Amino acid sequence: MLINFELKATVNLSSCKVIMFKGRTRSHYNLRFFNKVTSTFRHPEVPNTSIKLLLFPFSLDGEARDWLDKEPPRSILTWDDLVSKFINQFFPPSKTTYLRNKITNFFQEPNESFNEAWERFKGLLRQCPHHGFSELHQLDTFYNSLNSNDQDALDSAAGGNFLDKMPQEGLAIIESKSKVRYSRSR
Structure with missing residues (x-):
């Protein structure tokens, strides 16, 4: 089910250096902190997992951003897909x-x-x-x-x-x- 929505976040994830993941170490800490931050975002009738899926690319930089950009289109459709691929990539x-x-x-x-x-x-x-x-x-x-x-x-x-x-x-x-x-x- 495709839901169109606009998220006006008060936190600019790309400027929050604490959660920017570059792809070298501590992938599980990045994921845990990202989950904590995004669990505070709410939008009526939009599952939190959809919000996380939308915002996750903004928490990546460098090698991690390159990895996500190289994923084939439509290969990541759910938050669980993304977490699984992320962990397999950065947590061997x-x-x-x-x-x-x-x-x-x-x-x-x-x-x-x-x-x-x-x-x-x-x-x-x-x-x-x-x-x-x-x-x-x-x-x-x-x-x-x-x-x-x-x-x-x-x-x-x-x-x-x-x-x-x-x-x-x-x-x-x-x-x-x-x-x-x-x-x-x-």
Whole structure:
């Protein structure tokens, strides 16, 4: 369905150097920030994904702009098409595989605090936002990577087996434990 609309944006994306992506590194950060900025744009009866599709070219420069200009006409029809092609171009499959393996094989270092391990694990997830692991899988991986004392502390905070909790409950427990430990260590 083709919808004609005019978008009078108060933000000039091409002059916002923070989100200009040139095509070398940090493609996932550019995409995340672009999503955050464009999620604030609203137009009646126009899906936000259409707005993103329209504005995305203005967030590119250099090699990234050249890549998009070389895409065949009508080869990108949806926001999902664009994201998929963008990630495949600027986040090669080998890097995805490498980071997915780091997430899967994550373990708490011997002298690493719970909070430090959690922050490092979240950092790996942010480095590869298209990792494809469910929240349950992420929590299971993190829990099983912990030393026995930290596993016991999570089980205690959960009032039983931590892994029996729903993912949102488990995440809340981890975040709470992380904040308590972090504030005590200051």
